Amino acid sequence: MKSVVVFCGSRxxxxxxxxxxxxxxxxxxxxxxxxxIYGGGRVGLMGEVALAALHAGGNVVGVIxxxxxxxxxxxxxxxxxxxxxxxxxxxxRMAQLADAFIALPGxxxxxxxxxxxxxxxxxxxxxxxxxxxNTAGYYDGLRQFLGTTxxxxxxxxxxxxxxQFADTPAAILDKLAATPALPGRWEKADLVNKT
Numbered sequence: 001m002k003s004v005v006v007f008c009g010s011r012x013x014x015x016x017x018x019x020x021x022x023x024x025x026x027x028x029x030x031x032x033x034x035x036x037i038y039g040g041g042r043v044g045l046m047g048e049v050a051l052a053a054l055h056a057g058g059n060v061v062g063v064i065x066x067x068x069x070x071x072x073x074x075x076x077x078x079x080x081x082x083x084x085x086x087x088x089x090x091x092x093r094m095a096q097l098a099d100a101f102i103a104l105p106g107x108x109x110x111x112x113x114x115x116x117x118x119x120x121x122x123x124x125x126x127x128x129x130x131x132x133x134n135t136a137g138y139y140d141g142l143r144q145f146l147g148t149t150x151x152x153x154x155x156x157x158x159x160x161x162x163x164q165f166a167d168t169p170a171a172i173l174d175k176l177a178a179t180p181a182l183p184g185r186w187e188k189a190d191l192v193n194k195t
Contacts, residue, residue: 001034001099001100001129001176001177001181002033002034002035002099003034003035003036003037003061003097003098003099003100004029004034004035004036004037004098004099004100004101004102004173004176005037005038005094005095005097005098005100005101005102005117006025006029006036006037006038006049006101006102006103006104007038007039007101007102007103007104007106007109007110007113007114007117008022008038008044008045008046008049008103008104008105008106008110009044009045009046009104009105009106009107009109009110010039010041010043010044010045010046010073010106010107010109011043011044011045011107012044012045012048013045013105013138015135015136017135017136018045018104018105018135018136018138019045019048021104021105021133021135021168021169022045022048022049022052022104023048023049023052024052024168024169025049025052025102025104025133025169025172025173026048026049026050026051026052026053026054026055026056026058027052027053027055027056027169028169028170028173029049029053029058029173030052030053030054030056030057030058030059031056031058032173034058034173035058035059035060035061036049036050036053036058036059036060036061037061037063037094037097037098038050038060038061038062038063038094039062039063039064039090039094040062040063040064040068040069040074040075040078040081040082041062041064041068041073041074041075042073042074042075042076043073045104045105045106046075047075049104050062050075050078051075051077054077054078054079059079060075060078060079060080061078061079061080061081061082061097062074062075062078062080062081062082063082063084063090063093063094063097064081064082064083064084064090065083065084065085065086065087065089065090066083066084066085069081069083091113091116091117094113095117095120095126098128099128099181100128100129100130100131100176100179100181101114101117101128101129101130101131102130102131102132102133102172102173102176103130103131103132103133103139104133104135105133105135105136105138105139114130114132117130118130118163121159121162122155122159127181127182128181129162129164129175129176129179129181130162130163130164131163131164131165131166131172131175131176132163132164132165132166132172133166133167133168133169133172134165134166134167135167139165143165146160146163147160164176164179
């Protein structure tokens with residue numbers, strides 16, 4: 001594992017623990033020599049995790065659509081800032097660069113990114129580990145609901161078990177590092193590698 005995509009909110013949220021965890025994760029990534037791949041923004045938890053990684057000497061790659069960059073939402077201090085033409089291209093490019101994925105607290109955009117990458121895993125487009133940093137119990141309800149998708153027969157237990165949960169940055173990074181990446185069944189024909 002050399003690079004980790006972090007999905008997270010463009011807002012800070014109501015609890016200070018969210019920003020603290022984002023800062024701690026960015027610092028941990030840098031200290032472990034892992035490249036942060038993220039959405040390229042300077043605001044909210046996105047800015048927190050990226051600036052923390054940079055301040056700790058880490059490598060940060062931001063991937064941002066041009067329309068967001070034009071609105072001055074991009075973090076220009078990134079080690080590398082990649083501008084793309086759309087949100088779809090952004091997600092595909094981030095996935096291509098990733099060895100693993102972590103979702104922090106966030107809103108609709110974070111959920112969209114997380115569920116798309118889980119779907120790509122489910123249908124065999126990739127076999128990279130995916131985790132959730134469950135800061136202050138933010139994802140407790142989602143975890144319970146996902147259990148319901150298994151009991152009701154819409155998600156296989158083995159698919160759900162691939163999603164790692166942890167309460168601290170160190171713990172989620174340890175879990176992902178211990179989870180071997182598997183080759184996706186359709187990697188050569190997938191959306192991820194066509195961008």
